[in-house]
Amino acid sequence: MTVALLQIENVHTYYGHVHALKGINLEVEEGEIVTLIGANGAGKTTTLRTISGLIRPREGCVKFNGQDINGLPAHRIVKLGISHAPEGRQIFSTLTVMENLNMGAYSLGGDREAIEENRRRVFDLFPRLEERKNQLGGTLSGGEQQMLTIGRALMARPRILMLDEPSLGLAPMLVKAIFETIREINKRGVTILLVEQNARAALKLAHRGYVLETGRVVLSGTAGELLRDERVRKAYLGEK
Amino acid sequence: MEFFLQQAINGITIGAFYALIALGYTMVYGILKLINFAHGDLFMVGSYLGYTLVIALIISGLIPNLLVALLIIFLMAMGMVALTGALLERVAYRPLRKAGRLAPVVSALGASIFLQNVVMLIYGPRYHVYPKGILPDIHWSIGGAYVTLVQLATLVISILLMGGLYFFIQRTRLGTAIRAVALDHDTARLMGIDVNRIITLVFLLGPALGAAGGIMIGLYYGRINFTMGWGYGLKAFVAAILGGIGNIPGAMVGGFLLGIFETLAAGYLPWGGAWKDAIAFLILILILILRPTGLLGERVVEKI
Numbered sequence: 405m406t407v408a409l410l411q412i413e414n415v416h417t418y419y420g421h422v423h424a425l426k427g428i429n430l431e432v433e434e435g436e437i438v439t440l441i442g443a444n445g446a447g448k449t450t451t452l453r454t455i456s457g458l459i460r461p462r463e464g465c466v467k468f469n470g471q472d473i474n475g476l477p478a479h480r481i482v483k484l485g486i487s488h489a490p491e492g493r494q495i496f497s498t499l500t501v502m503e504n505l506n507m508g509a510y511s512l513g514g515d516r517e518a519i520e521e522n523r524r525r526v527f528d529l530f531p532r533l534e535e536r537k538n539q540l541g542g543t544l545s546g547g548e549q550q551m552l553t554i555g556r557a558l559m560a561r562p563r564i565l566m567l568d569e570p571s572l573g574l575a576p577m578l579v580k581a582i583f584e585t586i587r588e589i590n591k592r593g594v595t596i597l598l599v600e601q602n603a604r605a606a607l608k609l610a611h612r613g614y615v616l617e618t619g620r621v622v623l624s625g626t627a628g629e630l631l632r633d634e635r636v637r638k639a640y641l642g643e644k
Numbered sequence: 645m646e647f648f649l650q651q652a653i654n655g656i657t658i659g660a661f662y663a664l665i666a667l668g669y670t671m672v673y674g675i676l677k678l679i680n681f682a683h684g685d686l687f688m689v690g691s692y693l694g695y696t697l698v699i700a701l702i703i704s705g706l707i708p709n710l711l712v713a714l715l716i717i718f719l720m721a722m723g724m725v726a727l728t729g730a731l732l733e734r735v736a737y738r739p740l741r742k743a744g745r746l747a748p749v750v751s752a753l754g755a756s757i758f759l760q761n762v763v764m765l766i767y768g769p770r771y772h773v774y775p776k777g778i779l780p781d782i783h784w785s786i787g788g789a790y791v792t793l794v795q796l797a798t799l800v801i802s803i804l805l806m807g808g809l810y811f812f813i814q815r816t817r818l819g820t821a822i823r824a825v826a827l828d829h830d831t832a833r834l835m836g837i838d839v840n841r842i843i844t845l846v847f848l849l850g851p852a853l854g855a856a857g858g859i860m861i862g863l864y865y866g867r868i869n870f871t872m873g874w875g876y877g878l879k880a881f882v883a884a885i886l887g888g889i890g891n892i893p894g895a896m897v898g899g900f901l902l903g904i905f906e907t908l909a910a911g912y913l914p915w916g917g918a919w920k921d922a923i924a925f926l927i928l929i930l931i932l933i934l935r936p937t938g939l940l941g942e943r944v945v946e947k948i
């Protein structure tokens with residue numbers, strides 16, 4: 405039996421007294437696209453923040469590539485190969501597009517060759533970013549900012565890319581384009597953990613999914629199973 | 645006209661001091677949203693270290709070459725004050741990082757009093773005077789006004805230091821990381837930036853610049869005192885706000901402007917000399933009312 409690339413076991417995370425994650429179990433295999441869906445406040449963002457080390461779980465364990473990464477500071481976790489494109493994009497607004505991308509490659513140190521190569525890949529994926537490379541991040545359109553967030557996360561050449569609501573606030577055309585790009589990134593060998601409110605689109609893209617409700621995984625399965633599931637259809641796909 | 649020119653030249657010199665010190669306030673504020681009230685005292689420590697080193701290296705005749713001696717004095721004092729600054733952050737601020745906004749301010753004031761007392765215990769409460777004639781007494785006449793060698797040296801050194809800092813912040817990987825951390829700690833962490841190291845770096849840079857200012861003030865005015873950190877510190881703080889606190893070019897511009905305003909006002913207003921210090925605070929009040937973001941304070945780009 406092979407070990408999953410990312411394994412989360414019985415993770416409990418708190419914000420002060422708020423018990424945000426109540427024993428999450430989750431696995432992502434190498435090469436997969438896995439989606440995490442759930443209503444507002446279910447704990448999706450918190451799950452990603454726990455994995456990337458921005459918050460420490462009070463209980464449970466996070467394993468990457470078989471190694472226990474619990475308690476490692478966030479800047480060390482990126483180096484291991486986990487990139488997190490955060491919710492709300494969070495690009496550096498007064499840094500140029502190029503500087504934003506360079507920050508994405510910060511964990512590579514001074515390895516200019518690798519950085520240049522990654523930049524080529526990112527520009528290949530998002531030609532728009534190359535056109536805008538000297539523009540300040542804050543002056544980009546919403547769609548361009550989303551490209552920058554994803555591109556920046558890819559600059560570290562991650563093994564797994566975690567995306568938090570990449571479709572948020574984008575026009576339907578752009579949402580389609582972004583999801584296509586995610587598929588493309590996955591084809592190029594990057595494992596994806598995708599948090600989405602747009603459950604239908606996410607499940608169509610993903611291989612497997614987990615449904616989160618108030619800090620617990622209430623359902624999981626292949627994307628096809630979830631798309632057919634009665635409860636999922638009612639609660640998340642807006643069907644009667 | 646001559647008088648105006650002379651006041652302007654003096655104002656630029658004082659402005660250079662304000663600018664160098666203001667940078668320390670603004671960088672720390674930019675990155676931690678904390679006013680490091682002990683920064684003026686770090687600058688004062690720099691001035692005292694400069695005094696001791698001048699005596700030990702130049703007056704004693706230990707290093708005969710003046711330029712070499714001054715270079716060593718600047719580097720040593722800047723290095724030691726930089727380390728003191730970084731240590732201060734570790735001891736007085738880092739443990740309080742999550743303790744809200746008031747606790748670090750109280751801690752800063754405590755650190756300020758501590759530094760003043762250490763210097764007072766070592767050097768005594770009386771003022772000290774930098775030995776005269778360290779730099780040759782040369783001056784030039786420009787349109788009837790005088791520029792002394794010390795003034796010229798102050799200007800050149802300050803511009804070199806500030807230019808170097810600007811280049812570092814704008815053009816290097818670490819400098820960009822400082823700007824990134826100033827914008828958003830969590831996202832910077834996700835990039836692989838060790839935020840604590842960047843904060844340490846900022847607490848090395850600001851005090852180093854302040855120390856250079858401290859030595860130059862000693863060379864320019866001669867007299868130094870263990871309480872001088874408050875006076876200059878407050879002025880430099882006003883300069884930082886004038887330029888837009890958190891904004892690095894703003895601190896430079898604000899420093900020079902404040903020095904020039906203050907000196908001109910002192911020269912032209914009736915009883916101006918007596919009002920000199922009040923002018924800085926008048927400017928502070930005007931800025932806070934008219935343009936709270938300061939002259940170069942960025943209008944924050946809204947994220948959608």
Ligand SMILES: Nc1ncnc2c1ncn2[C@@H]1O[C@H](COP(=O)(O)OP(=O)(O)OP(=O)(O)O)[C@@H](O)[C@H]1O
Pocket residue numbers: 419420422424442443444445446447448449450451491601
């Ligand atoms: N900084 C915080 N302090 C206190 N509670 C928080 C904080 N951040 C999140 N929470 C709480 O933790 C729970 C999970 O939040 P989380 O942001 O992970 O939800 P989410 O599934 O990402 O929601 P959304 O779809 O709205 O982004 C919520 O109840 C939320 O109120």
Ligand SMILES: [Mg+2]
Pocket residue numbers: 448449450491568
């Ligand atoms: Mg969320």
